[in-house]
Amino acid sequence: MKRRLLITLFLLIVVPLTVGFVRMHPRALEPWECSELYQRYADSPDIRATYVKNYRVNDTLTLNATLLEALTDSGWAELTNVFNISIMPHDQAAIDKGYDVLSLINNDRCQKGLLSSSDIAVLSCRNKYACVFNNVDSIYYDKIIDAVLSKIFKSLNNNSNFIQNEETL
Amino acid sequence: MENINTTGTEAVAAERSLRSDMRGTYRRRLVAINLAHYTMVMLLLGVIIWTLLSALIVPPSFSHSTSEQQGNMIQCIDNIMQKA
Numbered sequence: 001m002k003r004r005l006l007i008t009l010f011l012l013i014v015v016p017l018t019v020g021f022v023r024m025h026p027r028a029l030e031p032w033e034c035s036e037l038y039q040r041y042a043d044s045p046d047i048r049a050t051y052v053k054n055y056r057v058n059d060t061l062t063l064n065a066t067l068l069e070a071l072t073d074s075g076w077a078e079l080t081n082v083f084n085i086s087i088m089p090h091d092q093a094a095i096d097k098g099y100d101v102l103s104l105i106n107n108d109r110c111q112k113g114l115l116s117s118s119d120i121a122v123l124s125c126r127n128k129y130a131c132v133f134n135n136v137d138s139i140y141y142d143k144i145i146d147a148v149l150s151k152i153f154k155s156l157n158n159n160s161n162f163i164q165n166e167e168t169l
Numbered sequence: 170m171e172n173i174n175t176t177g178t179e180a181v182a183a184e185r186s187l188r189s190d191m192r193g194t195y196r197r198r199l200v201a202i203n204l205a206h207y208t209m210v211m212l213l214l215g216v217i218i219w220t221l222l223s224a225l226i227v228p229p230s231f232s233h234s235t236s237e238q239q240g241n242m243i244q245c246i247d248n249i250m251q252k253a
Binding site: 004005008009011012015016019027028029031034038042048049050051052053054055056057061063065067069122124127129131144147148151 | 202205206209210212213216217220223228229230231232233234238239241242243245246247248249250251
């Protein structure tokens, strides 16, 4: 009886400790486990690439994403080139004033083979980064597009207020 | 003769009472040990169920990156996905 108690007590301590250790231990992904986009820019001196797998945005949405941050002007030129983005003078003026200009990009719009049909990219012209959501489930695709578009409209609204103010002046 | 019989009856009664007390003590101890054991088993079951459930939620894994990069990444996603 005493032995059974001891075994139970031992398991009660060991199981949570093991589970806690395994779950809390940070796991770094190997390059081949990351997206192709990450692998493409992982060694670039002008672009800093980061990849995250299974990031929980909320209870229903879990994402894999690649972040490409331009560290230099040539890095930013490379990003705008591959994502096929051109910055208009009024966009540049808004950026200079501290507003952000966001672009939503799917695989039709950017360089061929860069994104798959289940990828969505968001480019921030002020912060000079591209955030690519990889392999998005069709259920969540629209949800993400809605979220990004609402963000874009919000920034457009801010920018148009800024442009109107500029024109009034 | 009567005295001996009385003494004998008392002794038997005393022994019975002692045995009954001992049985009671033993039973109470047994119940306490069983209760402790089953409580621990139930706790262990709870921990195992929690482990299985938590295995469904996979924590995020990052590429080889600095904590600054990871922070930027999370901030960027949260910033974009505010309305999702």
